[in-house]
Protein backbone atom coordinates (compact mmCIF):
# COMPACT_ATOMS: atom_id res chain seq x y z
CA UNK A 307 0.00 0.00 0.00
CA UNK A 308 1.21 3.54 -0.78
CA UNK A 309 1.87 6.01 2.03
CA UNK A 310 -1.34 7.79 3.08
CA UNK A 311 -1.91 10.99 1.11
CA UNK A 312 -0.94 14.24 2.90
CA UNK A 313 -4.07 16.31 3.37
CA UNK A 314 -4.97 19.13 5.74
CA UNK A 315 -7.58 18.05 8.27
CA UNK A 316 -9.06 20.28 10.95
CA UNK A 317 -9.79 18.44 14.22
CA UNK A 318 -12.56 19.41 16.59
CA UNK A 319 -13.18 17.91 20.01
CA UNK A 320 -16.30 19.61 21.29
CA UNK A 321 -19.94 18.73 21.74
CA UNK A 322 -21.22 16.19 19.21
CA UNK A 323 -24.69 15.59 17.79
CA UNK A 324 -24.80 11.93 16.82
CA UNK A 325 -26.88 8.82 17.47
CA UNK A 326 -25.36 5.88 19.35
CA UNK A 327 -24.32 2.48 17.99
CA UNK A 328 -27.65 0.87 18.90
CA UNK A 329 -28.94 2.42 15.68
CA UNK A 330 -27.08 -0.23 13.65
CA UNK A 331 -29.60 -2.83 14.87
CA UNK A 332 -32.16 -1.23 12.56
CA UNK A 333 -30.43 -2.46 9.41
CA UNK A 334 -28.49 -5.41 10.88
CA UNK A 335 -31.61 -7.23 12.10
CA UNK A 336 -32.96 -7.17 8.56
CA UNK A 337 -29.66 -8.39 7.13
CA UNK A 338 -28.96 -11.43 9.33
CA UNK A 339 -32.35 -13.05 9.12
CA UNK A 340 -32.11 -15.49 12.03
CA UNK A 341 -30.30 -13.21 14.47
CA UNK A 342 -31.81 -11.46 17.48
CA UNK A 343 -30.45 -8.30 19.09
CA UNK A 344 -31.09 -8.04 22.83
CA UNK A 345 -30.10 -4.58 24.04
CA UNK A 346 -29.14 -4.57 27.69
CA UNK A 347 -30.05 -1.01 28.48
CA UNK A 348 -32.45 1.57 29.83
CA UNK A 349 -35.94 2.67 28.79
CA UNK A 350 -34.24 5.40 26.76
CA UNK A 351 -32.42 2.75 24.74
CA UNK A 352 -35.71 0.87 24.22
CA UNK A 353 -37.42 4.07 23.02
CA UNK A 354 -34.57 4.84 20.62
CA UNK A 355 -34.69 1.42 19.01
CA UNK A 356 -38.47 1.24 18.85
CA UNK A 357 -38.98 4.68 17.39
CA UNK A 358 -36.07 4.37 14.95
CA UNK A 359 -36.89 0.85 13.77
CA UNK A 360 -40.65 1.28 13.80
CA UNK A 361 -43.04 -1.11 15.45
CA UNK A 362 -43.67 -4.23 13.44
CA UNK A 363 -47.27 -5.28 13.88
CA UNK A 364 -47.43 -8.41 11.76
CA UNK A 365 -43.93 -9.78 12.20
CA UNK A 366 -42.22 -10.90 15.40
CA UNK A 367 -39.51 -8.30 16.00
CA UNK A 368 -35.92 -9.46 16.11
CA UNK A 369 -34.72 -6.92 18.62
CA UNK A 370 -35.74 -6.09 22.18
CA UNK A 371 -34.40 -4.42 25.28
CA UNK A 372 -33.70 -6.11 28.61
CA UNK A 373 -34.34 -3.11 30.83
CA UNK A 374 -31.80 -2.25 33.49
CA UNK A 375 -33.94 -0.66 36.19
CA UNK A 376 -33.25 1.32 39.34
CA UNK A 377 -32.65 -1.82 41.42
CA UNK A 378 -29.95 -2.96 38.98
CA UNK A 379 -28.39 0.50 38.91
CA UNK A 380 -28.35 0.62 42.71
CA UNK A 381 -26.71 -2.80 42.84
CA UNK A 382 -29.73 -4.30 44.65
CA UNK A 383 -30.42 -6.99 42.07
CA UNK A 384 -28.14 -9.49 40.37
CA UNK A 385 -28.24 -8.17 36.79
CA UNK A 386 -26.65 -11.38 35.48
CA UNK A 387 -29.40 -13.54 36.98
CA UNK A 388 -32.06 -11.28 35.48
CA UNK A 389 -30.36 -11.35 32.10
CA UNK A 390 -30.19 -15.17 32.12
CA UNK A 391 -33.89 -15.30 32.95
CA UNK A 392 -34.77 -12.95 30.06
CA UNK A 393 -32.62 -14.94 27.61
CA UNK A 394 -34.14 -18.26 28.76
CA UNK A 395 -37.65 -16.89 28.19
CA UNK A 396 -36.73 -15.41 24.81
CA UNK A 397 -35.10 -18.55 23.43
CA UNK A 398 -37.91 -20.78 24.71
CA UNK A 399 -40.45 -18.60 22.91
CA UNK A 400 -38.41 -18.06 19.72
CA UNK A 401 -36.87 -21.34 18.53
CA UNK A 402 -36.09 -19.68 15.16
CA UNK A 403 -33.22 -17.64 16.68
CA UNK A 404 -29.78 -18.99 15.74
CA UNK A 405 -27.59 -16.06 16.71
CA UNK A 406 -28.19 -13.89 19.76
CA UNK A 407 -26.33 -10.64 20.23
CA UNK A 408 -26.24 -9.15 23.72
CA UNK A 409 -25.82 -5.48 22.89
CA UNK A 410 -24.24 -3.29 25.55
CA UNK A 411 -25.37 0.30 26.15
CA UNK A 412 -24.34 3.32 28.22
CA UNK A 413 -26.19 2.02 31.33
CA UNK A 414 -24.73 -1.50 31.06
CA UNK A 415 -21.26 0.06 30.79
CA UNK A 416 -21.93 2.37 33.73
CA UNK A 417 -22.85 -0.55 36.01
CA UNK A 418 -19.93 -2.52 34.52
CA UNK A 419 -22.07 -5.46 33.51
CA UNK A 420 -19.64 -7.86 31.83
CA UNK A 421 -21.58 -8.93 28.73
CA UNK A 422 -18.67 -10.91 27.28
CA UNK A 423 -18.81 -13.24 30.31
CA UNK A 424 -22.59 -13.35 30.06
CA UNK A 425 -22.32 -14.30 26.37
CA UNK A 426 -19.80 -17.04 27.23
CA UNK A 427 -22.02 -18.41 30.00
CA UNK A 428 -25.18 -18.37 27.88
CA UNK A 429 -23.32 -19.64 24.80
CA UNK A 430 -22.14 -22.69 26.75
CA UNK A 431 -25.78 -23.36 27.67
CA UNK A 432 -27.31 -22.91 24.23
CA UNK A 433 -24.69 -24.04 21.70
CA UNK A 434 -24.97 -25.61 19.13
CA UNK A 435 -28.59 -24.45 18.74
CA UNK A 436 -27.86 -20.76 19.37
CA UNK A 437 -24.59 -18.85 19.23
CA UNK A 438 -24.46 -16.02 21.79
CA UNK A 439 -22.17 -13.04 21.15
CA UNK A 440 -21.87 -9.56 22.57
CA UNK A 441 -20.83 -6.10 21.43
CA UNK A 442 -21.26 -2.54 22.60
CA UNK A 443 -23.67 -0.09 21.02
CA UNK A 444 -23.06 2.52 23.71
CA UNK A 445 -23.13 6.17 22.75
CA UNK A 446 -20.15 7.09 24.90
CA UNK A 447 -17.57 8.47 22.45
CA UNK A 448 -18.93 6.66 19.42
CA UNK A 449 -21.07 7.39 16.40
CA UNK A 450 -23.99 5.37 15.10
CA UNK A 451 -22.31 3.38 12.33
CA UNK A 452 -19.76 2.03 14.82
CA UNK A 453 -22.53 -0.27 16.04
CA UNK A 454 -22.19 -2.24 12.80
CA UNK A 455 -18.41 -2.26 13.12
CA UNK A 456 -18.61 -3.63 16.67
CA UNK A 457 -21.19 -6.24 15.61
CA UNK A 458 -19.16 -7.50 12.65
CA UNK A 459 -15.93 -7.48 14.69
CA UNK A 460 -17.67 -9.77 17.22
CA UNK A 461 -18.38 -12.25 14.40
CA UNK A 462 -14.76 -12.49 13.22
CA UNK A 463 -13.47 -14.81 15.99
CA UNK A 464 -16.37 -17.16 15.12
CA UNK A 465 -15.28 -17.56 11.49
CA UNK A 466 -13.74 -20.93 10.63
CA UNK A 467 -10.17 -21.14 9.32
CA UNK A 468 -9.79 -21.50 5.58
CA UNK A 469 -6.77 -22.11 3.42
CA UNK A 470 -6.22 -23.15 -0.16
CA UNK A 471 -7.54 -21.15 -3.09
CA UNK A 472 -7.76 -17.36 -2.59
CA UNK A 473 -11.24 -16.16 -1.70
CA UNK A 474 -12.78 -12.72 -1.83
CA UNK A 475 -14.74 -11.47 1.18
CA UNK A 476 -17.04 -8.44 0.92
CA UNK A 477 -17.20 -6.78 4.33
CA UNK A 478 -20.07 -4.51 5.37
CA UNK A 479 -23.87 -4.62 5.26
CA UNK A 480 -25.32 -3.99 1.84
CA UNK A 481 -28.95 -4.26 0.81
CA UNK A 482 -29.48 -7.77 -0.58
CA UNK A 483 -30.25 -6.42 -4.06
CA UNK A 484 -26.95 -4.48 -4.10
CA UNK A 485 -24.99 -7.41 -2.73
CA UNK A 486 -26.44 -9.67 -5.45
CA UNK A 487 -25.51 -7.16 -8.17
CA UNK A 488 -21.91 -6.72 -6.98
CA UNK A 489 -21.37 -10.46 -6.46
CA UNK A 490 -22.86 -11.03 -9.94
CA UNK A 491 -20.34 -8.61 -11.48
CA UNK A 492 -17.47 -10.29 -9.63
CA UNK A 493 -18.62 -13.69 -10.91
CA UNK A 494 -18.80 -12.31 -14.47
CA UNK A 495 -15.21 -11.11 -14.01
CA UNK A 496 -14.27 -14.73 -13.24
CA UNK A 497 -13.95 -14.40 -9.44
CA UNK A 498 -16.05 -17.33 -8.25
CA UNK A 499 -15.21 -17.66 -4.59
CA UNK A 500 -16.96 -14.64 -3.09
CA UNK A 501 -18.58 -14.48 0.33
CA UNK A 502 -20.06 -11.73 2.48
CA UNK A 503 -19.79 -10.53 6.06
CA UNK A 504 -22.36 -10.26 7.57
CA UNK A 505 -23.99 -13.36 6.08
CA UNK A 506 -27.75 -13.50 5.53
CA UNK A 507 -28.08 -16.43 7.93
CA UNK A 508 -26.01 -17.27 11.01
CA UNK A 509 -25.10 -20.69 9.62
CA UNK A 510 -23.54 -19.08 6.52
CA UNK A 511 -20.74 -17.29 8.36
CA UNK A 512 -17.81 -17.32 5.93
CA UNK A 513 -14.39 -18.75 6.75
CA UNK A 514 -11.22 -16.63 6.87
CA UNK A 515 -7.47 -17.16 6.64
CA UNK A 516 -4.26 -16.04 4.94
CA UNK A 517 -5.78 -16.72 1.51
CA UNK A 518 -8.67 -14.34 2.15
CA UNK A 519 -8.60 -10.98 0.37
CA UNK A 520 -11.25 -8.56 1.55
CA UNK A 521 -12.92 -5.46 0.19
CA UNK A 522 -14.66 -3.02 2.51
CA UNK A 523 -18.13 -2.09 1.30
CA UNK A 524 -18.52 0.55 4.03
CA UNK A 525 -16.03 3.12 5.30
CA UNK A 526 -16.80 2.65 8.99
CA UNK A 527 -15.36 -0.80 9.68
CA UNK A 528 -11.95 -0.13 11.21
CA UNK A 529 -12.24 -2.66 14.07
CA UNK A 530 -13.64 -5.38 11.79
CA UNK A 531 -10.82 -4.84 9.29
CA UNK A 532 -8.25 -5.06 12.11
CA UNK A 533 -9.81 -8.29 13.42
CA UNK A 534 -9.77 -9.83 9.91
CA UNK A 535 -6.15 -8.82 9.39
CA UNK A 536 -5.29 -10.44 12.71
CA UNK A 537 -6.76 -13.67 11.22
CA UNK A 538 -4.35 -13.34 8.26
CA UNK A 539 -6.79 -11.82 5.72
CA UNK A 540 -5.52 -9.03 3.49
CA UNK A 541 -7.39 -5.79 2.81
CA UNK A 542 -7.55 -4.74 -0.83
CA UNK A 543 -7.05 -0.95 -0.91
CA UNK A 544 -9.95 0.52 -2.87
CA UNK A 545 -12.39 3.41 -3.01
CA UNK A 546 -15.93 2.70 -1.79
CA UNK A 547 -18.56 1.50 -4.29
CA UNK A 548 -20.51 4.76 -4.55
CA UNK A 549 -21.11 6.21 -8.00
CA UNK A 550 -19.45 5.10 -11.21
CA UNK A 551 -15.85 5.84 -10.27
CA UNK A 552 -16.09 4.36 -6.79
CA UNK A 553 -17.78 1.16 -7.98
CA UNK A 554 -15.36 0.73 -10.86
CA UNK A 555 -12.35 1.36 -8.61
CA UNK A 556 -13.71 -1.13 -6.06
CA UNK A 557 -14.13 -3.85 -8.71
CA UNK A 558 -10.75 -2.96 -10.19
CA UNK A 559 -9.08 -3.64 -6.81
CA UNK A 560 -10.59 -7.15 -6.88
CA UNK A 561 -9.55 -7.58 -10.52
CA UNK A 562 -5.92 -6.69 -9.71
CA UNK A 563 -5.80 -9.07 -6.72
CA UNK A 564 -7.34 -11.99 -8.65
CA UNK A 565 -5.48 -11.49 -11.94
CA UNK A 566 -8.54 -10.50 -14.00
CA UNK A 567 -7.38 -8.96 -17.32
CA UNK A 568 -8.27 -5.28 -17.82
CA UNK A 569 -10.23 -6.10 -21.01
CA UNK A 570 -12.47 -8.52 -19.13
CA UNK A 571 -13.20 -5.95 -16.41
CA UNK A 572 -13.96 -3.33 -19.09
CA UNK A 573 -16.34 -5.69 -20.88
CA UNK A 574 -18.20 -6.57 -17.66
CA UNK A 575 -18.68 -2.97 -16.51
CA UNK A 576 -19.40 -1.37 -19.89
CA UNK A 577 -23.19 -1.76 -19.94
CA UNK A 578 -23.81 -0.95 -16.23
CA UNK A 579 -21.60 2.14 -16.53
CA UNK A 580 -23.57 3.32 -19.58
CA UNK A 581 -26.83 2.93 -17.62
CA UNK A 582 -25.36 4.77 -14.62
CA UNK A 583 -24.12 7.64 -16.84
CA UNK A 584 -27.57 8.07 -18.34
CA UNK A 585 -29.16 8.09 -14.87
CA UNK A 586 -26.65 10.63 -13.53
CA UNK A 587 -27.12 12.89 -16.57
CA UNK A 588 -30.79 13.27 -15.59
CA UNK A 589 -29.90 14.51 -12.07
CA UNK A 590 -26.82 16.58 -12.87
CA UNK A 591 -28.65 19.78 -13.97
CA UNK A 592 -30.39 19.87 -10.58
CA UNK A 593 -27.16 19.55 -8.60
CA UNK A 594 -24.32 21.06 -10.65
CA UNK A 595 -22.78 24.11 -8.97
CA UNK A 596 -24.85 23.69 -5.78
CA UNK A 597 -22.85 24.18 -2.53
CA UNK A 598 -23.03 21.36 0.01
CA UNK A 599 -21.93 21.19 3.66
CA UNK A 600 -21.52 17.89 5.54
CA UNK A 601 -21.87 17.63 9.31
CA UNK A 602 -20.05 14.58 10.74
CA UNK A 603 -22.46 11.69 11.30
CA UNK A 604 -22.42 8.48 9.28
CA UNK A 605 -18.71 8.23 8.27
CA UNK A 606 -19.96 7.99 4.67
CA UNK A 607 -19.29 11.71 4.23
CA UNK A 608 -15.97 11.57 2.37
CA UNK A 609 -16.97 9.00 -0.30
CA UNK A 610 -20.29 10.82 -0.77
CA UNK A 611 -18.55 14.19 -1.12
CA UNK A 612 -16.17 12.71 -3.67
CA UNK A 613 -19.09 11.32 -5.70
CA UNK A 614 -21.12 14.54 -5.58
CA UNK A 615 -18.14 16.73 -6.53
CA UNK A 616 -16.67 14.59 -9.31
CA UNK A 617 -19.74 13.01 -10.89
CA UNK A 618 -22.37 15.70 -10.32
CA UNK A 619 -20.36 18.93 -10.16
CA UNK A 620 -21.41 19.96 -6.64
CA UNK A 621 -19.15 22.31 -4.67
CA UNK A 622 -17.93 21.12 -1.28
CA UNK A 623 -18.08 23.83 1.38
CA UNK A 624 -17.03 21.62 4.30
CA UNK A 625 -16.83 17.86 4.73
CA UNK A 626 -17.13 16.80 8.34
CA UNK A 627 -16.59 13.19 9.44
CA UNK A 628 -16.71 11.74 12.95
CA UNK A 629 -13.51 9.74 12.40
CA UNK A 630 -11.06 9.66 9.53
CA UNK A 631 -9.30 6.37 8.81
CA UNK A 632 -6.66 7.69 6.44
CA UNK A 633 -5.49 4.30 5.18
CA UNK A 634 -9.01 3.05 4.38
CA UNK A 635 -9.94 6.38 2.78
CA UNK A 636 -6.67 7.00 0.96
CA UNK A 637 -8.11 6.71 -2.56
CA UNK A 638 -11.15 8.76 -1.59
CA UNK A 639 -9.00 11.56 -0.16
CA UNK A 640 -6.87 11.62 -3.32
CA UNK A 641 -10.02 12.06 -5.39
CA UNK A 642 -11.40 15.03 -3.45
CA UNK A 643 -10.98 18.44 -5.10
CA UNK A 644 -7.82 20.22 -3.90
CA UNK A 645 -8.16 22.52 -0.89
CA UNK A 646 -11.47 21.09 0.36
CA UNK A 647 -12.12 21.76 4.05
CA UNK A 648 -12.17 18.41 5.91
CA UNK A 649 -13.09 18.36 9.59
CA UNK A 650 -12.65 15.32 11.82
CA UNK A 651 -14.73 15.23 15.00
CA UNK A 652 -17.17 17.95 15.96
CA UNK A 653 -17.75 21.08 17.96
CA UNK A 654 -21.36 21.54 17.00
CA UNK A 655 -21.71 25.23 17.91
CA UNK A 656 -18.62 26.25 15.95
CA UNK A 657 -19.70 24.13 13.02
CA UNK A 658 -23.19 25.64 13.02
CA UNK A 659 -21.60 29.10 12.98
CA UNK A 660 -19.48 28.19 9.95
CA UNK A 661 -22.49 26.63 8.25
CA UNK A 662 -24.72 29.68 8.79
CA UNK A 663 -21.96 32.01 7.59
CA UNK A 664 -21.43 29.94 4.43
CA UNK A 665 -25.20 29.65 3.61
CA UNK A 666 -24.76 26.40 1.61
CA UNK A 667 -27.50 25.20 -0.74
CA UNK A 668 -27.69 21.88 1.12
CA UNK A 669 -26.60 20.50 4.48
CA UNK A 670 -26.18 16.78 5.17
CA UNK A 671 -26.63 16.19 8.90
CA UNK A 672 -28.27 14.14 11.63
CA UNK A 673 -31.95 14.36 12.48
CA UNK A 674 -31.33 16.60 15.49
CA UNK A 675 -29.85 19.39 13.38
CA UNK A 676 -32.03 19.04 10.29
CA UNK A 677 -35.25 20.59 11.62
CA UNK A 678 -33.67 23.74 13.08
CA UNK A 679 -31.68 24.28 9.87
CA UNK A 680 -34.77 23.74 7.70
CA UNK A 681 -36.56 26.34 9.85
CA UNK A 682 -33.75 28.74 8.95
CA UNK A 683 -34.42 28.11 5.26
CA UNK A 684 -31.51 25.72 4.64
CA UNK A 685 -32.24 22.59 2.61
CA UNK A 686 -31.13 19.47 4.49
CA UNK A 687 -30.59 15.79 3.86
CA UNK A 688 -30.65 13.26 6.71
CA UNK A 689 -27.39 11.38 6.71
CA UNK A 690 -28.98 8.31 8.34
CA UNK A 691 -31.20 7.86 5.24
CA UNK A 692 -28.03 7.22 3.24
CA UNK A 693 -27.18 4.26 5.46
CA UNK A 694 -30.65 2.68 5.16
CA UNK A 695 -31.07 3.14 1.41
CA UNK A 696 -29.49 0.94 -1.27
CA UNK A 697 -26.97 3.42 -2.76
CA UNK A 698 -23.93 1.33 -3.71
CA UNK A 699 -23.08 0.03 -7.15
CA UNK A 700 -23.65 1.19 -10.73
CA UNK A 701 -27.39 0.51 -10.80
CA UNK A 702 -27.99 2.68 -7.71
CA UNK A 703 -25.83 5.66 -8.81
CA UNK A 704 -28.85 7.47 -10.25
CA UNK A 705 -30.93 6.80 -7.10
CA UNK A 706 -28.09 8.15 -4.95
CA UNK A 707 -27.95 11.35 -7.00
CA UNK A 708 -31.73 11.62 -6.84
CA UNK A 709 -31.65 11.47 -3.03
CA UNK A 710 -29.73 14.75 -3.14
CA UNK A 711 -31.74 16.27 -5.98
CA UNK A 712 -35.17 15.53 -4.46
CA UNK A 713 -35.03 18.14 -1.64
CA UNK A 714 -34.27 20.84 -4.25
CA UNK A 715 -37.18 19.69 -6.40
CA UNK A 716 -39.49 19.69 -3.36
CA UNK A 717 -38.33 23.14 -2.25
CA UNK A 718 -38.81 24.43 -5.81
CA UNK A 719 -42.36 23.03 -5.90
CA UNK A 720 -43.22 24.60 -2.53
CA UNK A 721 -41.77 27.95 -3.61
CA UNK A 722 -43.72 27.74 -6.88
CA UNK A 723 -46.94 26.87 -5.06
CA UNK A 724 -46.58 29.73 -2.57
CA UNK A 725 -45.98 32.19 -5.42
CA UNK A 726 -49.11 31.11 -7.31
CA UNK A 727 -52.45 32.79 -6.66
CA UNK A 728 -54.82 30.56 -4.64
CA UNK A 729 -57.18 30.05 -7.60
CA UNK A 730 -54.35 28.68 -9.77
CA UNK A 731 -53.28 26.20 -7.09
CA UNK A 732 -56.78 24.81 -6.91
CA UNK A 733 -56.76 24.34 -10.66
Ligand code: SF4
Nearest residue numbers: 326351411412444445
Ligand atom coordinates in the same frame (compact mmCIF):
# COMPACT_ATOMS: atom_id res chain seq x y z
S1 SF4 B 1 -26.96 3.39 24.45
FE1 SF4 B 1 -26.64 5.34 25.52
S2 SF4 B 1 -26.91 6.91 23.94
FE2 SF4 B 1 -27.82 5.00 23.14
S3 SF4 B 1 -30.00 5.14 23.69
FE3 SF4 B 1 -28.96 3.98 25.32
S4 SF4 B 1 -28.43 5.55 26.87
FE4 SF4 B 1 -28.90 6.65 24.97
